[in-house]
Amino acid sequence: MSRIVVAVDGPAGSGKSSVSKAVARKLGYAYLDTGAAYRAFAWHAQNAGVELEDAASVASALPSFEFSEATDPDHFSVRVGEKDVTDAIRKPAVTGIVSLVARVPEVRAALTEVFRSIAAATERDGIVIEGRDITTAVAPDAQVRVLLTASEEARMGRRSAELTGYSAQVVGEQLKARDRADSRVVDFMTAADGVTTVDSTELDFDETVDAVIAVIRTNL
Ligand code: C5P
Numbered sequence: 001m002s003r004i005v006v007a008v009d010g011p012a013g014s015g016k017s018s019v020s021k022a023v024a025r026k027l028g029y030a031y032l033d034t035g036a037a038y039r040a041f042a043w044h045a046q047n048a049g050v051e052l053e054d055a056a057s058v059a060s061a062l063p064s065f066e067f068s069e070a071t072d073p074d075h076f077s078v079r080v081g082e083k084d085v086t087d088a089i090r091k092p093a094v095t096g097i098v099s100l101v102a103r104v105p106e107v108r109a110a111l112t113e114v115f116r117s118i119a120a121a122t123e124r125d126g127i128v129i130e131g132r133d134i135t136t137a138v139a140p141d142a143q144v145r146v147l148l149t150a151s152e153e154a155r156m157g158r159r160s161a162e163l164t165g166y167s168a169q170v171v172g173e174q175l176k177a178r179d180r181a182d183s184r185v186v187d188f189m190t191a192a193d194g195v196t197t198v199d200s201t202e203l204d205f206d207e208t209v210d211a212v213i214a215v216i217r218t219n220l
Contacts, residue, residue, distance in 0.1 A: 004126030007134035010148035013155030020130040030071035030122040034131030039089035042098040059106040099181035132188040144219045147191040151201045
């Protein structure tokens with residue numbers, strides 16, 4: 001049996017990371033968070049002292065980027081070299097700069113290759129890959145392709161609940177600014193042909209997980 005790929009895209013705060021992880025856990029699949037890789041690269045580029053506004057300078061940090069991500073949904077972690085950056089990459093300091101590195105074509109091309117090799121190396125029956133361009137660029141041939149959306153209000157509310165200690169206004173402004181910047185590079189607000197939209201605005205977490213699993217069952 002060939003490996004099943006479930007591609008999940010969506011904007012910031014749509015719940016795609018936690019939902020995709022729960023779906024992977026329920027089905028016994030691997031889980032790949034591609035946003036974590038972009039975040040880890042932003043962390044690395046900043047530490048390497050590159051000029052983040054300058055695409056060539058950002059791309060120059062690629063050869064020294066040693067990235068690894070554990071794809072077990074129960075033991076998720078991200079490393080750059082020997083350093084565990086799982087928590088550091090969620091901080092607003094990284095969230096605020098990640099779009100600057102994600103818009104550089106060389107970065108997208110290099111990370112897309114990394115994602116495909118991680119997916120090819122998984123020993124599980126399937127893998128859930130989530131991000132912004134998975135259904136369209138990383139795995140356009142995936143057996144299951146989902147766009148997970150939610151209203152801006154719902155997304156802002158969820159993100160500020162996750163980030164305790166930061167004001168809801170700051171979190172909301174950062175989320176909107178990031179979606180604006182990211183949408184200039186990738187369209188993750190409209191479903192491409194053959195992609196099923198799951199709108200989680202009116203759903204709780206478990207209902208959203210069930211809705212995605214229902215899409216998977218329909219497509220397999
Ligand atoms: O999903 P998450 O919010 O962690 O993604 C962090 C950032 O990584 C996004 O704001 C976007 O700039 C970038 N990203 C991307 N393509 C992906 C996943 C994430 O450009 N497939």
